[in-house]
Amino acid sequence: MDKILLRKSTSPFDVKIALASSKSESNRALIINALAKDSSENLLNLSTARDTQTMIRLLKSTDQTADVIDAGTTMRFLTAYFTATNQNKIMTGTPRMCERPIGILVDALRTLGAEIEYLAKEGYPPLHIKGFAEQKSSEVTIRGDVSSQYISALLMIAPTLPQGLTINLTCDLGSIPYIKMTLEQMKAFDVNYDANWEAKTIKVLPSVYRSTTYKVESDWSGASYWYSIVALSEFENTQVELLGLKENSLQGDSDIVNIMSHLGVKSTFTADGVLLTKIPAETTLNWDFTNCPDLAQTVAVTCAAKGIEATFTGIESLKIKETDRVLALQNELKKFGGDLVEVEKNTTYKVKSSQPLSIVNYPLSIHTYDDHRMAMAFAPLAMMIDVTIEEPNVVVKSYPSFWTDLQKIISFDNF
Ligand SMILES: O=C(O)C1=C[C@@H](OP(=O)(O)O)[C@@H](O)[C@H](O)C1
Numbered sequence: 356m357d358k359i360l361l362r363k364s365t366s367p368f369d370v371k372i373a374l375a376s377s378k379s380e381s382n383r384a385l386i387i388n389a390l391a392k393d394s395s396e397n398l399l400n401l402s403t404a405r406d407t408q409t410m411i412r413l414l415k416s417t418d419q420t421a422d423v424i425d426a427g428t429t430m431r432f433l434t435a436y437f438t439a440t441n442q443n444k445i446m447t448g449t450p451r452m453c454e455r456p457i458g459i460l461v462d463a464l465r466t467l468g469a470e471i472e473y474l475a476k477e478g479y480p481p482l483h484i485k486g487f488a489e490q491k492s493s494e495v496t497i498r499g500d501v502s503s504q505y506i507s508a509l510l511m512i513a514p515t516l517p518q519g520l521t522i523n524l525t526c527d528l529g530s531i532p533y534i535k536m537t538l539e540q541m542k543a544f545d546v547n548y549d550a551n552w553e554a555k556t557i558k559v560l561p562s563v564y565r566s567t568t569y570k571v572e573s574d575w576s577g578a579s580y581w582y583s584i585v586a587l588s589e590f591e592n593t594q595v596e597l598l599g600l601k602e603n604s605l606q607g608d609s610d611i612v613n614i615m616s617h618l619g620v621k622s623t624f625t626a627d628g629v630l631l632t633k634i635p636a637e638t639t640l641n642w643d644f645t646n647c648p649d650l651a652q653t654v655a656v657t658c659a660a661k662g663i664e665a666t667f668t669g670i671e672s673l674k675i676k677e678t679d680r681v682l683a684l685q686n687e688l689k690k691f692g693g694d695l696v697e698v699e700k701n702t703t704y705k706v707k708s709s710q711p712l713s714i715v716n717y718p719l720s721i722h723t724y725d726d727h728r729m730a731m732a733f734a735p736l737a738m739m740i741d742v743t744i745e746e747p748n749v750v751v752k753s754y755p756s757f758w759t760d761l762q763k764i765i766s767f768d769n770f
């Protein structure tokens with residue numbers, strides 16, 4: 356299936372969606388559980404996302420080469436895990452994965468005493484983890500403005516190191532909720548930490564993970580596409596209940612509740628999840644995505660299509676994700692009269708909107724750049740117009756049942 360044509364929604368809907376579970380929580384639970392030297396049977400509701408299935412496969416595999424495909428957390432978390440457990444492994448992935456930086460994590464692991472070599476370009480996968488004979492330092496200093504995944508990776512192995520670990524963070528921190536998610540999941544497995552966010556230090560003493568039953572929450576990043584669907588639906592009585600989401604979530608992307616309250620969606624928490632209903636939208640939005648970078652594409656498409664004037668900050672990290680998401684958004688928003696215009700170098704962007712949509716070429720066809728979030732962020736346009744999504748299978752990275760779920764509200768053709 357290399358294209359899918361989504362037919363414009365023609366009626367209101369009232370559906371319940373059993374969302375995919377969070378790949379971020381799942382991948383942390385799997386690493387921590389492996390460090391607790393337990394099987395994964397005590398982990399409930401693990402994600403079916405390819406990123407998580409890849410993590411499960413590679414944790415079990417005895418092959419020397421670990422191919423993470425395009426999973427960033429799997430690459431970064433396993434690099435630290437294989438180091439801490441002194442395994443001789445070659446870490447690799449897709450060509451794009453080999454363009455996503457890992458030098459900051461490798462430098463930190465080398466400071467701790469690991470022997471790691473780059474097999475192609477300095478600072479990028481593929482790399483060869485050769486061993487970790489003895490801990491040379493109990494402290495590392497790393498910058499926190501490139502990817503929080505390096506910090507999460509180091510934190511999870513920290514209690515298993517003979518001297519424990521103190522992490523000193525420099526620069527402006529990004530994706531902090533993901534670091535807090537890591538720390539909370541470590542705590543769930545009985546490991547404590549001492550974090551001083553003012554001083555930007557996190558200390559973990561040598562300690563033992565205690566295996567426990569852990570249930571993964573549904574995925575708030577995946578929920579964001581349903582918020583966009585409700586925001587863009589032309590029918591006032593449309594509503595969607597997303598199952599398995601909690602009001603007090605470990606996931607920073609639960610901020611979508613707040614963002615969408617400005618864009619026309621009300622959230623009401625229920626016994627089973629959250630009910631989304633339509634409310635009037637505001638005309639402008641200013642949002643800093645530093646703590647929720649994965650929501651930026653969803654919100655950009657929603658604002659562009661709804662005619663909401665939006666200013667985005669904190670989206671620098673989008674350039675080093677599955678694709679350069681800033682460029683991908685610019686290219687695709689332009690196809691219906693929108694854009695993402697850089698107004699201050701690398702810091703501030705304005706979403707150009709188009710109301711009514713001004714389609715440059717019919718039929719509207721969205722290129723997805725091997726990025727699941729491009730496919731899912733543009734799919735809600737089907738509330739307003741027929742739209743083709745190219746390479747729709749990309750969604751398997753985080754939300755394999757996305758198209759099946761979408762079929763509950765609209766019809767579409769595969770080709
Ligand atoms: O730790 C995690 O689970 C993630 C952290 C974020 O990455 P960065 O820290 O690189 O922003 C996020 O974009 C990614 O989808 C998942």
Ligand SMILES: C=C(OP(=O)(O)O)C(=O)O
Nearest residue numbers: 425426427428649676677
């Ligand atoms: C950036 C993402 O994932 P990762 O960095 O883990 O590949 C994502 O899922 O949007």
